[in-house]
Amino acid sequence: MDIFDLMTTTAGVIVTEILRRVRDEAGAGHSRSFALDIISHAQRIINRFTGSVTTTGTLTLRPKKLIYDLTGIFTDALIVTEAAYRGEELVKTNFQFLKNVDISWPRSIQGEPQVFAQIGLDLLLIYPVLVDPATVTLTYIKDLGLIPGEDQDMSLPDHAVPLVSDLSTAVLLIRQRDFKPAVELIQKLQKDLGDYRDE
Numbered sequence: 001m002d003i004f005d006l007m008t009t010t011a012g013v014i015v016t017e018i019l020r021r022v023r024d025e026a027g028a029g030h031s032r033s034f035a036l037d038i039i040s041h042a043q044r045i046i047n048r049f050t051g052s053v054t055t056t057g058t059l060t061l062r063p064k065k066l067i068y069d070l071t072g073i074f075t076d077a078l079i080v081t082e083a084a085y086r087g088e089e090l091v092k093t094n095f096q097f098l099k100n101v102d103i104s105w106p107r108s109i110q111g112e113p114q115v116f117a118q119i120g121l122d123l124l125l126i127y128p129v130l131v132d133p134a135t136v137t138l139t140y141i142k143d144l145g146l147i148p149g150e151d152q153d154m155s156l157p158d159h160a161v162p163l164v165s166d167l168s169t170a171v172l173l174i175r176q177r178d179f180k181p182a183v184e185l186i187q188k189l190q191k192d193l194g195d196y197r198d199e
Contacts, residue, residue: 009153009154009158009161010150010151010152010153010154011036011039011040011147011149011150011151011152011153011154012150012151014039014154014161014164014165014168015032015035015036015039015150017165018035018038018039018165018168018169018172019032019035019172021165021169022169022172022173022176022178024172024176029175029176030172030175030176032150035168035172036147036149036150037146038168038171038172039147039164039168040144040145040146040147041146042164042167042168042171043144043147043154043155043156043164044143044144044145045167046156046160046163046164046167047078047141047142047143047144047155047156047160048078048079048141049193049196050156050160050163050193050196051079051081051141052156052157052160053141053142053144053155053156053157054081054139054140054141054142055076055139055140055142056137056138056139056140057073057074057077057137057138057140058135058136058137058138059073059074059083059124059126059135059136059137059138060133060134060135061113061126061130061133061134061135061136062130062133063129063130063131063132063133064109064129064130065129066106066125066126066127066129067119067123067124067125068123068124068125068126069122069123070118070121070122070123070124071121071122072122074138074140076142076143076145077138077140077141077142077143078121078140078141078142078143079118079121079140079141080092080116080118080124080138080139080140081139081140081141082138082139083113083116083126083136083137083138083139084136084137084139085112085113085134085135085136085137086112090113090114090115090116090126090136091114091115091116092115092116092117093115093116093117094117095117095119095125097117098115098117098125098127105127105128107129108127108128108129109128109129109130109131110128110129110130110131111130111131111132112130112134113126113127113128113130113134113136114127114128115127115128116136124138144156160196162192163189163192163193163196166185166188166189166192167189169185170182170185170186170189173185
């Protein structure tokens with residue numbers, strides 16, 4: 001049975017599948033609750049790489065403020081992928097580029113934001129600093145949190161669930177010191193993630 005043949009994508013079905021793949025259907029070496037925890041973390045990791053589950057939120061910009069505490073405002077934000085001001089996309093850049101383009105960037109004050117940069121996971125820089133309050137709509141990859149039980153549906157779309165299954169299986173194989181198939185699975189996962197990004 002392949003995960004692609006499964007009609008449902010509840011966490012319990014995935015737990016059963018990965019335990020079968022590591023030849024531990026009875027859960028002697030890996031308990032079902034441990035496997036569920038691994039699947040939860042794998043789902044979060046895969047979503048971070050694929051950006052499959054995103055959401056939007058509104059950030060209120062304050063005058064003369066350049067850097068915002070992203071996780072203090074959006075507790076489920078991982079990576080900001082887009083920002084828009086009055087329907088216009090802001091340019092996504094990085095901190096180093098901004099520093100090289102405008103050495104006076106911390107003091108630049110203008111009427112409209114033009115650029116955004118995420119610094120680490122916690123901080124968001126909106127440049128230039130505004131004179132008046134404004135709002136920016138952010139689109140970000142959502143942190144999926146832990147799966148509470150086996151009866152819960154997976155948060156990722158069906159086409160990304162095999163990636164979660166492969167990553168979870170690789171972790172369990174490493175835990176049981178079955179390194180050769182784990183390495184092969186990780187190499188396959190690496191290729192699949194590359195293909196996923198190319199789509």
